[in-house]
Amino acid sequence: MKPAVKKVVLAYSGGLDTSIIIPWLRENYDCEVIAYVANVGQQDDFDAVRKKALDTGAAKVVVEDLREVFLTDFVWPTIRAGAVYERKYLLGTSMARPLIAQQQVKLAQEVGADALAHGCTGKGNDQVRFELAYMALAPQLQIIAPWRRWEIASREDAIAYARARNIPVEATVEKIYSHDENIWHISHEGGPLEDLWNEMDEGLLKWVRPISQTPDEPLYVDLTFEEGNLVALDGERMAPVELLEALNRAGSEHGVGVIDMVENRVVGMKSRGIYETPGGTIITTAHRELEALTLDKDSQHYKDIIAEKYAALVYQGQWFTPLRESLDAFLAAFQKYVSGTIRVKLFKGHCLVAGRRSIFSLYREDLATFGKEDVYDQSDAEGFINLFGLPGKVEALLSDVGIKKGQYRAPDYFKTFKRD
Numbered sequence: 448m449k450p451a452v453k454k455v456v457l458a459y460s461g462g463l464d465t466s467i468i469i470p471w472l473r474e475n476y477d478c479e480v481i482a483y484v485a486n487v488g489q490q491d492d493f494d495a496v497r498k499k500a501l502d503t504g505a506a507k508v509v510v511e512d513l514r515e516v517f518l519t520d521f522v523w524p525t526i527r528a529g530a531v532y533e534r535k536y537l538l539g540t541s542m543a544r545p546l547i548a549q550q551q552v553k554l555a556q557e558v559g560a561d562a563l564a565h566g567c568t569g570k571g572n573d574q575v576r577f578e579l580a581y582m583a584l585a586p587q588l589q590i591i592a593p594w595r596r597w598e599i600a601s602r603e604d605a606i607a608y609a610r611a612r613n614i615p616v617e618a619t620v621e622k623i624y625s626h627d628e629n630i631w632h633i634s635h636e637g638g639p640l641e642d643l644w645n646e647m648d649e650g651l652l653k654w655v656r657p658i659s660q661t662p663d664e665p666l667y668v669d670l671t672f673e674e675g676n677l678v679a680l681d682g683e684r685m686a687p688v689e690l691l692e693a694l695n696r697a698g699s700e701h702g703v704g705v706i707d708m709v710e711n712r713v714v715g716m717k718s719r720g721i722y723e724t725p726g727g728t729i730i731t732t733a734h735r736e737l738e739a740l741t742l743d744k745d746s747q748h749y750k751d752i753i754a755e756k757y758a759a760l761v762y763q764g765q766w767f768t769p770l771r772e773s774l775d776a777f778l779a780a781f782q783k784y785v786s787g788t789i790r791v792k793l794f795k796g797h798c799l800v801a802g803r804r805s806i807f808s809l810y811r812e813d814l815a816t817f818g819k820e821d822v823y824d825q826s827d828a829e830g831f832i833n834l835f836g837l838p839g840k841v842e843a844l845l846s847d848v849g850i851k852k853g854q855y856r857a858p859d860y861f862k863t864f865k866r867d
Contacts, residue, residue, distance in 0.1 A: 450589050452478045455562040456555040458547055458577065459484050459508070461496035463616045464566035467608050468593050469503045472564060476591070483554050484510040485547040487517045488630020488688075503614055509554055513546055514630050518687040521546050522631055522727075524775055525761055526734055527675040527782050529754035532762045535708045537724045537731060539632030544573055545766035548580030555588060562589040569595040572713045576764030583767035602637070628653075630691055632724040640719050647707050647721055654699045654723045658796045661702040665794035667801060668697060670733040672789075675782030677730055691726045698725025702796035713763050729798050733789035736800045741784050741807045750781055 455472060459465045459482035472480050482500040486493060497508045521542045532538055548563075555563055563581050567574035574592055581590055599605050602625070609616045625637040633653055639645045649657040671679040677690055685693070698704050704725035712718050738747060753774060760771045787805025791798050803810075 449476060450562075452476045452562045452589060452591070454479045454481065454558065454560040455564050455591060456481045456483050456551055456558070456560045457505075457564040458551050458566065459496075459500055459505070460489075460566070461491065461499050462566070463602065463605055463609065464568070464594070466499065466503060466614050466616055467599075467605055467612070468564065468566050469500060469505050470612055470614070471593055471597060471608075472591070473504050475597075478562070479506045480504060481506060481554070481558060481560065482508045483547075483551045484508060485543075485550060486510060486512045486514060487543045487546070488514045489628040499615070503612075507558075511550060513550065514688050515686070517543060517546055517630065518691060521766075523676050523687070524778075525757070526677075526730060527785075528757040528774065528778055529735065529738070529750060530758035530761055531731070531754070532758040533708070533710050535706045536710060536720075536722060536762070537632065537727045538758065538761050539629060539722065539724060539727070540573065540627045540634055541576065541761045541764070542631065543629050544576035544764065545580045548577045549584060549767075552581060552585045552588070555585065560588070562591055564591040564593065567592065567594060570712075570714065570716065572762070572764070575713045576766075579764040580767055626653075630688065630695075631727050632722055634723075635721040636718065640721065643709065643719060651721060652705065652723060654695065655705050655725055656699060656702050658702045661700065661795055665792050666697060666701055667790055667792055668694070668729070669788050669790050669802075670730065671787070672734060672737055673786045675734065675785040677734075691730075694726030694729050697793060698729050698798070699723075701793035703793055703798050704728035705796070729791055729793070732798045732800065733791055734785070736789050736803060737785055737787050737805065740787065740803050740805050740810055742781065743809060746781055750778070753778065 455476070455478050457465065457468060457472065457480055459469075461484070465482075469480050469482065472478060482505040484493065484496055484500070493510050497510060500508045525538055525542055530538060532541070551563060554560075563585070565574065565577045567577060569592070574594075578590055578592070581588065593599075599608055606616065625635070627634045635651050639648070669679075669681045670677055671682070677687075678684055680690060680693055704723055704727065706722050706724075707719070708722070709717050709719050738750070742750065757771070757774055757778075760766070760768065760774075765771060784807040786807060787803070789800060789804075790802030792801040
């Protein structure tokens with residue numbers, strides 16, 4: 448039984464999935480469809496996207512520029528947390544979904560809609576991310592997920608549905624990749640990538656140059672942070688969008704920021720994705736290095752534990768949760784002194800740290816040097832080692848008196864040396 452729906456706000460991109468959802472909603476629910484288009488930095492012709500939505504049956508189209516709020520309210524906090532999913536993924540799509548859902552809910556409340564809809568498949572992560580946000584922000588609104596309700600079973604079916612209704616789409620049966628793009632990254636899935644033995648085709652890349660086409664001279668860039676937030680490049684202060692766009696250009700030119708990974712989706716299956724995150728890779732590398740300079744040992748090690756949990760929350764769509772908000776408050780204390788400048792070297796796909804500087808640096812050359820100095824008495828190390836190794840020594844002593852079986856047995860000298 449379909450719920451009665453009068454007005455629905457659809458998260459609309461103009462891609463294959465959402466292009467066919469507008470006529471499908473009208474055909475199956477006889478409802479008014481309002482298309483919400485979030486500009487999170489994807490390189491789209493938004494006038495063309497607006498026209499396409501109206502031509503396929505949308506009653507209204509709302510396009511909103513969310514690039515700056517995306518960076519300041521979602522990307523920057525995730526960087527400060529050091530969150531990287533499964534050692535590689537810099538969470539580009541994961542961070543954008545809660546923002547889009549949040550603004551979609553806001554629009555639904557403004558226009559009096561009684562339902563929300565998205566174009567995510569029933570096998571992917573994004574359905575979870577959108578719907579957890581809907582539930583946290585507007586539990587009274589109905590949720591329509593067409594991919595879990597209609598008879599369309601594949602992207603080939605979706606293309607056929609679009610062609611039957613004269614809906615123009617870029618995807619073809621021959622070129623069936625799925626892409627997601629925003630100012631932070633671009634992802635690629637599906638098609639030949641589903642065979643894990645297939646090497647990534649360099650022609651797939653949209654931003655980052657193949658290594659063979661990168662310059663033969665390195666590029667040095669200085670990144671300045673204040674309390675964990677990037678604020679300047681090469682000494683010049685810039686707004687967040689301007690900063691990231693400049694680093695995206697630099698990283699792309701030098702082949703930085705491409706990963707090929709098999710990841711664990713929220714719904715339980717593994718999938719393969721290619722991600723291009725040039726500017727994000729540079730920022731993450733520099734921020735991590737600045738933390739190594741300014742955080743004490745215990746704080747740095749404990750933050751690594753938090754980073755893994757934070758990444759899982761973001762990946763799983765749990766942005767609007769008390770735990771994520773509490774972690775942000777906790778992490779603010781860690782970032783208070785994460786200020787300074789990191790110089791990176793971009794060359795042939797690598798982002799290497801080339802220089803470090805901070806007034807809050809905990810590194811002291813007079814302590815680290817192997818030369819003669821007055822602030823560290825090397826003879827003090829003997830007492831420290833005796834105390835630090837005491838637990839292991841006690842274990843060994845118990846073994847010697849037969850209470851415990853030690854890891855190493857004493858040699859049997861009678862077997863080792865034979866008498867004539």
